[in-house]
Amino acid sequence: MNDIFLKVQEEGTENHGGYGATLFDPRWKARRIEILERDGRKCKICNSSEKLQVHHRQYHFSRSLNRFKDPWEYSNNLMVTLCQSCHQKGHRIYKVPTKYIK
Ligand SMILES: [Zn+2]
Numbered sequence: 001m002n003d004i005f006l007k008v009q010e011e012g013t014e015n016h017g018g019y020g021a022t023l024f025d026p027r028w029k030a031r032r033i034e035i036l037e038r039d040g041r042k043c044k045i046c047n048s049s050e051k052l053q054v055h056h057r058q059y060h061f062s063r064s065l066n067r068f069k070d071p072w073e074y075s076n077n078l079m080v081t082l083c084q085s086c087h088q089k090g091h092r093i094y095k096v097p098t099k100y101i102k
């Protein structure tokens with residue numbers, strides 16, 4: 001669990017919340033399938049194959065663009081397949097760290 005949800009001390013790191021409409025973007029849909037395939041279409045925590053989602057282990061805020069990266073702009077190693085239940089549970093316990101990039 002700890003390598004999927006990193007515990008962070010800073011406050012307010014999860015101001016990003018959901019990605020909303022970007023999740024319907026075809027670029028994300030394609031990327032999501034790539035991650036699901038890589039992970040064998042199973043949750044990395046409990047092995048379930050139901051209601052799979054892709055979790056971002058970090059959020060990147062670009063200072064030059066003054067916005068968060070779009071979900072498909074992250075490298076594959078920062079994304080992991082989780083079932084809805086483990087995903088929600090994880091987010092209740094852990095914050096997703098935000099990294100500030102150029
Ligand atoms: Zn699970």
Ligand SMILES: [Zn+2]
Binds near residue numbers: 054087091
């Ligand atoms: Zn997540």
